[in-house]
Amino acid sequence: MTEPSTPEAIITFCGWLRELVGRRRENTAIVHYPVARRASVKDVIEALGVPHTEVGRLIANNEEIDFGYLLAPGDSLTVAPLTPPVDVTIPTLLRPQPLPAARFLIDHNVAKLAARLRMAGFDTLFNPEWHDEELAGECGRQQRILLTRDLQLLKRKAVEHGHLVREEQPTRQLAEILHFYGIAAQVRPFGRCLRCNTVLHEVAKADILHHLEPLTKKYYHSFRRCPGCGRIYWAGSHHAKMAQLLAELARYQPLPY
Ligand SMILES: [Zn+2]
Incomplete structure (x- = not known):
């Protein structure tokens, strides 16, 4: 038995994901990660600050992998962000269960986004009484995209399709979502009730x-x-x-x- 030449995995974060890693450490692009025990890539990148929902591609040693891959010493891992336009109706390696359409579920920290999405005609659920547990559960059950500013909520396994809202002002948040999911052409002014989401x-x-x-x-x-x-x-x-x-x-x- 020989020891591996390096006990570390080298993890390279691309694009704006470096900002998420940067909240925790100085060298934001490349992380030397000590592999003390076998852990899934999902757990490792989330421990470094990046929710799985923001990841578009994972490459380990030149091969595309999914979130369940177990990181090993000596691995070279590249983590690339989801980039717009994101089409949630198409299955991918990281998200094999596509959604029937871009439909949304709103966390209370972006509450004002709910009426704006409805004003633009998009199917949007919002219940101020739902907390993390319910939101994560409804996200899967209702096959919706969870929109939130809460990094911890997006790390939950039940949340397959989610998005960290980066803009702070509600109308800019709507613009961010329309751009990110490439759905600006689907805007139907006054398609839905602002109060209860029903089609008018x-x-x-x-x-x-x-x-x-x-x-x-x-x-x-x-x-x-x-x-x-x-x-x-x-x-x-x-x-x-x-x-x-x-x-x-x-x-x-x-x-x-
Ligand atoms: Zn109504």
């Missing part, structure tokens, strides 16, 4: 006349109603906000990945 239906003015204020009755003619909660939407109600939102989205400069 066109409704005849005559059917809702008794719900309208006199000025709304006078000036607006096209209406939508939420079959879930009954809320009525019309051109005057949120359109100025929507126009402002679309203008801000058009000006957005994407983050580096």
